[in-house]
Amino acid sequence: MTESEQQNHLVPRTLWEKLYLGWFLFCFFMVWVGTWAVNEPVAVLGMPLVYVWCSGWGIVWLFGCMFFGLKIEAAAAAAKGE
Amino acid sequence: MESWHYTVIIVAIYAALILWVGTGRWTRVGRVAMDDYFKVAPGFGFIVLYLGIAGGFHTAFAIPGSMGFYYTHGVAFAANVLWTVFTPLGVIYFIGSRITCLGRKFNYITPTDLLVDYFGEGKFRAFSALFMLSCCIPLMTANVTGPARLLSSGTEGNIPYLGALLIMGVMVTIYVTSSGIRGVTWTTVAQAIWMFVAVWAAAFWCLTLFDGGMSTLFDAIQETEPELLTLPGPQGLATPQWWATFPVFGIALYWAILPRGFLFFYSARDVQTTRKIGLTVGFYLMALYVPSMVIGFTAFYFFPGLTGGDADNSFPLLLATYAPAWFAGLIVAGGLAAGMSSMDADTNANSAMLTKDVYASFIKKDASDRHYISVGRIFVVILVAITVWAAAYNWGLVVLMIGVTAAMITQILPAVIAVTVPMPLRFTKAGVTTGMIIGLAASMTALLGGQSFDFGALQVTVPNLLPESLARFDAAFIGLAVNVPITLIVSQFTEPPDPAAVARIHGALNDEFRPKRT
Numbered sequence: 001m002t003e004s005e006q007q008n009h010l011v012p013r014t015l016w017e018k019l020y021l022g023w024f025l026f027c028f029f030m031v032w033v034g035t036w037a038v039n040e041p042v043a044v045l046g047m048p049l050v051y052v053w054c055s056g057w058g059i060v061w062l063f064g065c066m067f068f069g070l071k072i073e074a075a076a077a078a079a080k081g082e
Numbered sequence: 083m084e085s086w087h088y089t090v091i092i093v094a095i096y097a098a099l100i101l102w103v104g105t106g107r108w109t110r111v112g113r114v115a116m117d118d119y120f121k122v123a124p125g126f127g128f129i130v131l132y133l134g135i136a137g138g139f140h141t142a143f144a145i146p147g148s149m150g151f152y153y154t155h156g157v158a159f160a161a162n163v164l165w166t167v168f169t170p171l172g173v174i175y176f177i178g179s180r181i182t183c184l185g186r187k188f189n190y191i192t193p194t195d196l197l198v199d200y201f202g203e204g205k206f207r208a209f210s211a212l213f214m215l216s217c218c219i220p221l222m223t224a225n226v227t228g229p230a231r232l233l234s235s236g237t238e239g240n241i242p243y244l245g246a247l248l249i250m251g252v253m254v255t256i257y258v259t260s261s262g263i264r265g266v267t268w269t270t271v272a273q274a275i276w277m278f279v280a281v282w283a284a285a286f287w288c289l290t291l292f293d294g295g296m297s298t299l300f301d302a303i304q305e306t307e308p309e310l311l312t313l314p315g316p317q318g319l320a321t322p323q324w325w326a327t328f329p330v331f332g333i334a335l336y337w338a339i340l341p342r343g344f345l346f347f348y349s350a351r352d353v354q355t356t357r358k359i360g361l362t363v364g365f366y367l368m369a370l371y372v373p374s375m376v377i378g379f380t381a382f383y384f385f386p387g388l389t390g391g392d393a394d395n396s397f398p399l400l401l402a403t404y405a406p407a408w409f410a411g412l413i414v415a416g417g418l419a420a421g422m423s424s425m426d427a428d429t430n431a432n433s434a435m436l437t438k439d440v441y442a443s444f445i446k447k448d449a450s451d452r453h454y455i456s457v458g459r460i461f462v463v464i465l466v467a468i469t470v471w472a473a474a475y476n477w478g479l480v481v482l483m484i485g486v487t488a489a490m491i492t493q494i495l496p497a498v499i500a501v502t503v504p505m506p507l508r509f510t511k512a513g514v515t516t517g518m519i520i521g522l523a524a525s526m527t528a529l530l531g532g533q534s535f536d537f538g539a540l541q542v543t544v545p546n547l548l549p550e551s552l553a554r555f556d557a558a559f560i561g562l563a564v565n566v567p568i569t570l571i572v573s574q575f576t577e578p579p580d581p582a583a584v585a586r587i588h589g590a591l592n593d594e595f596r597p598k599r600t
Contacts (some may be wrong), residue, residue: 007504007588007592007596008504008505008506009503009504009505009591009595009596010503010505011571013596024171024172025104027167028164028168030315031163031164031167032164032326032329032330035160035313035325036313036325037509039312039313040312041304041308041312043300043301043304045296046295046296046297046298046299046300046374047296047300047430048156048157048300048311048375050157050160050311050313051157051160051375053160054161054163054164055160055163055368055372057163058163058166058167058364059250059368060366061171062167062171062364062365062368063166065171065175066361066470067123069171069175069357069359069360069361073357073358074353076597078164079597080597
């Protein structure tokens with residue numbers, strides 16, 4: 001295989017792969033960067049806001065990527081003719 | 083009966099259950115082969131491997147470490163969301179599935195098999211294996227100290243700390259030597275369920291100690307130590323630099339590429355199994371840490387002012403003081419499950435590397451698989467003995483040792499990505515080796531700089547070579563920031579891997595992950 005024929009697996013190829021990556025990065029930044037915007041000693045249902053913010057975005061992150069990931073699986077199976 | 087007798091009875095039930103699960107007929111296999119002892123050749127299905135990975139990825143940091151972290155640093159521990167979600171959705175889903183693909187296609191047994199198949203055999207095999215092995219010893223040691231303290235506290239000291247270490251060591255030795263990774267995985271399934279139930283039960287029990295539940299707990303913390311409720315926490319740990327590097331580089335990126343991770347990925351039935359685990363195991367990982375806040379804050383409310391190791395011991399202290407003995411036994415067993423579920427997986431993976439990458443490659447070639455498995459069992463005993471001995475030596479470096487493991491293992495990431503993710507960049511054996519060594523030196527400088535160590539007659543202070551602004555970043559990140567450019571630069575000027583091997587490996591990955599549309 002020549003270098004020009006080599007596929008770049010870092011780049012998402014299908015729409016679902018692009019959505020997976022986009023959702024992953026969006027939610028990641030909401031936790032990674034967004035937490036600093038809510039860094040106050042405020043209670044939400046008796047829990048610290050920082051804790052609720054991080055856990056809440058973590059759940060949204062998981063459900064979103066699971067949805068897109070299952071779509072990728074279905075598309076890959078279809079591409080293989082399964 | 084005295085109250086601690088109940089704790090011993092519950093822990094004995096747990097021990098009997100684990101030994102039964104770890105040595106039962108479901109762990110037996112007719113073939114005598116290395117690829118069906120250190121890993122599972124036919125592969126595990128989704129549910130068993132899901133719980134195996136879920137439990138195996140948790141260490142003593144889950145119980146009681148995470149509670150101690152909340153006690154000391156407050157909501158800074160919310161950073162756990164970054165690694166408990168990033169690792170499955172990023173590293174397991176993207177890299178782990180590729181390790182499964184290659185491991186099943188080319189029947190790899192150790193992590194080093196994957197690297198040398200791409201970069202070439204020779205001394206690189208021994209270097210990689212010993213590098214990874216030396217990473218894991220500190221982690222294994224750190225893993226058993228917390229649960230051993232928990233067991234000792236839970237029995238009011240009637241089981242001494244050393245005795246607790248020996249109980250864990252003997253149990254792990256019995257089922258790992260008996261059944262290899264089958265024993266590891268099946269026991270981890272039971273341990274994953276037990277520790278999950280234990281953590282949630284502990285959180286609900288903590289809430290019964292207050293009138294008014296969560297709101298009362300929040301108000302109490304706000305009155306006594308409000309800095310626990312925001313970043314950077316009372317100790318000033320969670321600075322923007324720490325938050326920006328520790329969760330991802332200090333944990334998420336290394337967690338799944340520990341040797342035990344490779345053995346789990348090789349033991350998946352197929353690529354789809356690993357990908358589905360990547361998509362879903364984050365729910366378990368995150369949910370296990372959610373109750374830790376309640377437990378850590380409750381311990382702070384009842385026992386404020388503890389520091390260092392005493393702070394880490396705050397949850398065992400809370401249990402010993404307020405919990406009914408049978409309930410304390412349930413939680414103590416949960417702590418043992420957290421420590422043993424990773425200790426056994428690490429022991430199996432390290433034994434595999436010592437057997438295949440060192441003994442079978444350099445000491446006795448062409449022996450039978452039965453011989454190598456016997457040698458592997460001897461390595462299990464030696465590794466467990468080293469772990470117990472090191473943990474018994476109270477050198478107060480547990481947290482530092484986990485940092486050492488993270489900083490070291492993260493340095494193999496460029497090599498793993500080079501093999502598993504085809505891309506238009508050049509990676510060579512000399513490049514990744516140089517990157518690993520220099521990256522390790524940089525990360526150790528960041529981690530150990532300014533620290534003093536007392537070895538009795540010898541006292542050592544490591545000079546701090548990094549500027550203060552850089553020293554705030556996680557050591558694994560510093561190492562990787564040096565490692566990657568060095569790897570790429572050296573790779574430009576050194577001999578590339580065998581093109582036939584590269585084409586074979588990339589072909590397998592293309593077939594699986596970039597199939598031509600039919």
